[in-house]
Amino acid sequence: MAIHERLYSRLAVPPRSRATLPALAISRYGTRYATRGVFRKLVLFASFAPAVIMSFGLYFIAQNEESVLSIVAQMGMGHYASIAEVPAEKAYQALSTVLWTLLVWQGWFATLLTPLVGAPQIADDMRSHAFEVYLARPISRWDYFLGKLFVIMRPLLLIMVAPVLIVLGMAHGFLEGTFSNTWTLYPRALVAILAWATVNSIVILGISSMGKSARYASVIWFVVTVGTFIVGSILLEATQNSVFDLVSYNHCLFAVVINVIDLRPVIDLDLPILDIDRGLGPSLTVLGGLCALSTWLVMRRLRAGRLP
Amino acid sequence: MEGHGQVGEAEAARLACAPVASMNSDADYPNSRPSAETVVAVSGLTLTYGRRQRALDGLTMQLPAGCNGLLGPNGAGKSTLIKVLLGLLKADAGNGRVLDRDICKDRAEVRRRVGYMPERDAHVPGMVAVDYVSMMAELSGMRKVPAVKRAHEVLHYVDLGESRYRPVDGFSAGMRQRLKLASAIVHDPDLLLLDEPTNGLDPQGRRYMLDLIQELSRAGISIVLSTHLLPDVQEVCQRLVVVSSGKVTREGTVAELTRGMERQYKVQFVGDGPSFLAALEERGVQTSYDPTSGDLRVVVPEGSGTAPVLEAAADTGTGLKHLTPGMRSLEEVFLESVEGDAHGDS
Numbered sequence: 260m261a262i263h264e265r266l267y268s269r270l271a272v273p274p275r276s277r278a279t280l281p282a283l284a285i286s287r288y289g290t291r292y293a294t295r296g297v298f299r300k301l302v303l304f305a306s307f308a309p310a311v312i313m314s315f316g317l318y319f320i321a322q323n324e325e326s327v328l329s330i331v332a333q334m335g336m337g338h339y340a341s342i343a344e345v346p347a348e349k350a351y352q353a354l355s356t357v358l359w360t361l362l363v364w365q366g367w368f369a370t371l372l373t374p375l376v377g378a379p380q381i382a383d384d385m386r387s388h389a390f391e392v393y394l395a396r397p398i399s400r401w402d403y404f405l406g407k408l409f410v411i412m413r414p415l416l417l418i419m420v421a422p423v424l425i426v427l428g429m430a431h432g433f434l435e436g437t438f439s440n441t442w443t444l445y446p447r448a449l450v451a452i453l454a455w456a457t458v459n460s461i462v463i464l465g466i467s468s469m470g471k472s473a474r475y476a477s478v479i480w481f482v483v484t485v486g487t488f489i490v491g492s493i494l495l496e497a498t499q500n501s502v503f504d505l506v507s508y509n510h511c512l513f514a515v516v517i518n519v520i521d522l523r524p525v526i527d528l529d530l531p532i533l534d535i536d537r538g539l540g541p542s543l544t545v546l547g548g549l550c551a552l553s554t555w556l557v558m559r560r561l562r563a564g565r566l567p
Numbered sequence: 568m569e570g571h572g573q574v575g576e577a578e579a580a581r582l583a584c585a586p587v588a589s590m591n592s593d594a595d596y597p598n599s600r601p602s603a604e605t606v607v608a609v610s611g612l613t614l615t616y617g618r619r620q621r622a623l624d625g626l627t628m629q630l631p632a633g634c635n636g637l638l639g640p641n642g643a644g645k646s647t648l649i650k651v652l653l654g655l656l657k658a659d660a661g662n663g664r665v666l667d668r669d670i671c672k673d674r675a676e677v678r679r680r681v682g683y684m685p686e687r688d689a690h691v692p693g694m695v696a697v698d699y700v701s702m703m704a705e706l707s708g709m710r711k712v713p714a715v716k717r718a719h720e721v722l723h724y725v726d727l728g729e730s731r732y733r734p735v736d737g738f739s740a741g742m743r744q745r746l747k748l749a750s751a752i753v754h755d756p757d758l759l760l761l762d763e764p765t766n767g768l769d770p771q772g773r774r775y776m777l778d779l780i781q782e783l784s785r786a787g788i789s790i791v792l793s794t795h796l797l798p799d800v801q802e803v804c805q806r807l808v809v810v811s812s813g814k815v816t817r818e819g820t821v822a823e824l825t826r827g828m829e830r831q832y833k834v835q836f837v838g839d840g841p842s843f844l845a846a847l848e849e850r851g852v853q854t855s856y857d858p859t860s861g862d863l864r865v866v867v868p869e870g871s872g873t874a875p876v877l878e879a880a881a882d883t884g885t886g887l888k889h890l891t892p893g894m895r896s897l898e899e900v901f902l903e904s905v906e907g908d909a910h911g912d913s
Contacts (some may be wrong), residue, residue, distance in 0.1 A: 315611065387691065392703065395653050397706070
């Protein structure tokens with residue numbers, strides 16, 4: 260007697276000729292597993308700390324209008340009788356400075372979380388030969404690429420968008436009358452965050468496709484981000500030539516954020532290295548080049564005949 | 568539920584023979600079931616790894632619907648051929664069609680209608696079985712909810728129902744093979760490409776896998792079983808192709824490949840060899856004698872059975888130690904094909 264006794268059932272309606280959005284399926288299942296693990300959860304949790312601290316700060320400052328106005332005066336923005344009297348431009352400057360400070364923090368958390376989530380994405384698929392099974396399905400290389408990209412972008416967007424919304428929301432809630440002058444910070448912040456998360460995700464995917472080890476991919480990531488940051492900072496200090504901020508991956512991202520949120524700091528943010536007036540062009544060129552190179556690396560790996 | 572139903576043997580036979588229109592009433596899915604007699608047809612496929620290692624060497628073959636064996640020693644080019652059929656590897660020359668679709672131009676359609684079970688373990692690390700199979704179903708074009716339902720169904724079918732919420736990393740070799748099979752059949756393909764499906768399985772696991780393959784074949788799914796294990800092919804395949812050094816060296820049904828050998832016998836005797844051989848030839852028996860080993864192979868005339876051998880032995884006073892049917896086994900066909908090719912190459 261046969262060991263197997265169950266019967267196979269055929270589908271009455273066969274699958275469609277192509278999945279509607281295979282990238283979303285890959286990202287949906289991938290995200291469930293990408294943020295598992297104690298350390299990843301810890302980073303996710305800790306990334307909300309700056310927003311919480313800043314929210315409390317805003318709350319306590321806002322309890323006393325006089326103290327707010329005193330801080331405004333100390334910043335050299337002028338003396339006013341009430342918060343409502345602060346000119347729109349000054350209010351924007353103050354809040355964009357708060358936003359910038361928060362985004363720098365979140366950027367470093369993103370730098371830490373990106374390899375945790377992204378480094379295994381393609382490297383592990385190559386190591387476990389899952390690559391072969393994905394590509395044996397009716398999906399294109401771009402579907403696979405986008406699916407993996409969304410897997411990384413989701414947690415990055417979470418740790419950047421949510422804190423920004425919390426802090427801006429708190430600021431507008433506590434400091435009455437400021438919303439009408441500063442509401443554009445919401446879309447600007449979202450654009451900056453989207454750019455940041457996209458670039459991080461594409462670059463880590465490119466690095467992940469270089470080999471079968473997620474660990475080596477993480478090391479390369481930190482060389483690209485922290486390593487170039489240190490080298491760029493040293494060169495800037497030594498030469499006082501702002502062109503060297505283009506050496507640093509993070510400085511390029513900072514420059515994009517500064518330009519997108521139109522930051523004109525009201526206090527000294529220790530930004531001598533960032534040439535704010537240079538505009539987006541050079542930084543975008545560097546980051547665009549990195550993204551193009553990373554995409555090429557992934558596509559090269561996915562091309563028929565280059566299976567690991 | 569999308570009208571899933573259990574398929575018995577009679578129903579499976581009907582499904583296998585049913586024309587396209589009766590199988591599928593949904594006008595959105597024309598030609599969704601195979602109508603072609605030939606499921607795989609390739610011509611002059613050539614593929615070289617690097618500069619020297621020629622994996623496929625002008626391979627030409629046709630596989631009809633049903634269960635086909637792709638037999639060959641390790642490194643013969645079987646897995647490479649399967650990857651070329653799926654478009655995972657690009658052939659340097661030649662062309663091919665799978666389920667009447669061009670393997671280069673209609674890659675997505677070929678992949679939609681084909682289920683692939685790779686030789687190596689291929690799972691997403693950390694993922695639980697049901698998520699893995701559901702994801703594969705969705706990537707094959709199924710919608711989210713039916714994909715999840717179908718994943719549960721096929722996991723039960725391959726007897727992984729109890730383990731479907733366990734991470735795949737902890738699965739045994741047999742469970743991993745069955746999981747690969749589940750993900751290959753989750754979208755109900757018309758053709759299954761199975762690359763060494765019984766690799767690393769214990770006898771019970773192997774038996775189970777072969778039963779599953781036979782049943783899938785009965786349900787109307789054409790199968791290409793790539794293996795170097797002869798008993799597997801002999802057990803489940805109606806037809807086989809022997810591949811060696813990237814070329815087809817033999818092809819046909821198992822019966823065809825062993826045909827004509829039912830009249831062959833192996834004889835061991837004691838006595839006067841030359842006179843016994845002469846007596847055999849007088850009776851129309853073809854002989855092939857190896858004096859060193861003392862082995863005598865004879866082919867008796869059609870319908871005569873062993874009578875001419877026994878008569879010749881009686882007439883010449885020769886004692887017969889052994890008289891056994893010398894019907895060629897599949898193993899001999901295989902070895903002959905592979906060795907012949909090796910000699911040809913040298």
